Amino acid sequence: MILLSENSLGSAKVMPEKATVASMVARDIPESRFEIEVDVAKCTGCGSCELICSLYHDAVNSPFLSRIQVVRDALSAVNSIEVCAQCQGPECMQACPVEQAMVVDEKTGARVIVKEECIGCGNCFRACPFNLEGFIIKHNPAENVYVKCDLCYRRETGPACVEICPQNALRYIPHR
């Protein structure tokens, strides 16, 4: 892990080579740099963002695994779009008990769950103050790991959901 708790802020260490995140910072939880901004009024509810998210991250199409969620019941218009805010001082990371399971990508500031290290304890899921309905951090039961938005930090052109949205309801912007 990068940070076990508030108390461990000074004891972080450099991540070993095997970590899957390209560039990570270990001393502190680095600042948020980018986020996905949502304009829910523009959303037409097509769900392309959810489908491209699971396609990019899991090579399948499954809204259930998507790290972005269009909240809409079948009889209403879209109510909201839920996606990780990439918080400064992320409570999810602070709650993670495993070394290297939650890291920060230096370039984008994305708070990233490292699948290979995640033990599926669900601390992050419970710690996130925005995850009341389980839309921000989700459990992938097949692999017993938790998943959340990582801003597609490996993609050169930024988050896939932002790129696919046909209504420009999503924007990739510097963190506010």
Next chain:
Amino acid sequence: MTNGWVGKILRVDLSSSETEVEDTSKYAEKFIGGRGVATAIAWNELHSVTDPFTPENRLIFMTGPLTGTLAPASGRTAVCGVAPQAYPTPWFTRSNMGGRWGSELKYAGFDGVIIKGKAQNPVYIYIDNSKVEVNDAKELWGLDTYSTQRMLWNRHGKGVRAACIGPAGERLARIAVILTETESAAGQGGFGAVMGSKNLKAIAVRGTGDVRIARPDELMELCLKIKEEMTTAEHIPIRPSLNPEHVSLYGQRLQNCSHACFVQCPLNHYYESVPAVGSPSVLSGQFHCIAPVFAGVPKTFYDWNPGFRAGFEAAVLSNKYGINQWELIIGTVPWLRAMKERGILTNLDGVEIDPDNPDFWFTLIKKIAYRDGRIGNALADGGLRAADILKIGKKEASEFWVPYGYTGHWDGRGDRINPIFFPVWIVAAIQLATDTRDPFSSSHGYVAGVSLWSNVLKWDDIYRIAERVYGSDKAVNLQTPYEYKAQPAIWHQHRSVLKDSLPLCDWAFPKIYSLSSDNHYVKINTSKETIYGPSFEHRLFTAVTGIDVTQSDLDRAAERIFNLERAIQVRSHGRSRKEDEFVIPYFETAEHFVGPTGKHESLDRKKFVKLMDEYYALRGWSSTTGRPTKEKLEDLGLDDVSIEMEKLGLV
């Protein structure tokens, strides 16, 4: 587990409440999915079923390999069976619906559901991933479609997606739809009544699985590029827009219907809150395609004016009661109005026929849904049957309904709002003649494509593109109205089959014309190659499934499916060339819109019959009987069909 298909089809026998699961692969290789797979099942299982309401009829819900994927506007489901709306005798046909229901079914692990039998009491089917229940629907029966969906959420959670019927389907109205969400419906065919006849109120689904993709990177790139083309270029020459007054008064906004749709259809709006006129309530829902015509369109044939709010309310009521909106707007109301004008019928069991009056609409819709009164009961069976039952207005009905029981659609006659003109509707006439329903819900490609793009592009551009797509500019050339029309009709019939089988939305595909390329022919450039518009469906299929068939393999599969549909028509419903030609008198009437010739044209019977000869020859069907030949069936790998048809003396 394969890519694209999730691998299993669920069978439910409602007579015994027994369920079974079979492999999709049994059908998918030859018949793809959706309409194709449903047709194969019908060939095997509906030998002598001609009564749509017999328990032996199948109600087949079938998705395809692209449903639930990122492929643009792929979230669709075919609904097939022997259809009660067909006139004079019901026959096998298809409908389809958007929304998310089909995607959810696949995430639950099923490519389709085949319903047979009849439950003793009202039931609904609940599919929770692999768990399937046939549950008592006593409390749901009688509810409208929106309340039914809400009640199912109360029982099974809000994530559940349901396809259901309203009171019209329960009463076996032949114009009853199966509906999901607020306005996605399998409309044409009257499959709501088939569902009602089986005592099946709803199929509710919850799925938390996935659809596997063979080549994720390729699919992603394709979809991103197609999205760019669909959103930066004008997809069709009408763009969606919001009405500022409706935005502020009623919360109007844009909304898609098919899952994964990148296209913003014109006229496709969602209204968050519209105060009702006929009751103290506030209404919401989708208002799409024909729905805005409920409120009337000034300076058109549909110039009634009950007011926007009443029009919206009428549209919502027809959705809630589960009635086919196309039939009401293009058929029922124009017919009633024409009969009133001609002094044939002035009121509906006491309520004056007056489309300017909101109460007329509300009364009409309720009467149909509940089969209330002599006229309501007759109208529930569709206009042509109503004319027979009431013994009035037969001639007037023939102005709005094509002889098969479906109202006009992009043919320049019954439908008097879509601006199609001579000779574009010659292709419509061939397609209608040889189909089993109004084909244009999945075949706007030629009729709407040429008509609408001719407002935007020069005819010379359209000729040049037609040469590439159809093999000759004569396919669209204004100077050659009766030449080379069977070819584009066949091309689009096959594309229609593919769209209903993969499936993909009809307004999104095939992509032919564009404003973004120099020569106005659609193309995208991926990192590896240039792909032209008409190849998009094929490329989406191969990226999703990883099955490297060629475009011509896929076209052949479409031809196989179309021939199998025809074989069912011939075997089970006595179809022949004679029935195909029923459409001729309809097209011999004058077109509604005037095209480039400057006068109202009508069909030249002699030339059309010659054109039909050409069609049968190109199809490999007998031009005297209209039946597929033995050689054609065998060539398409339908040997078993050929053998059965030979035994029956039908080839």
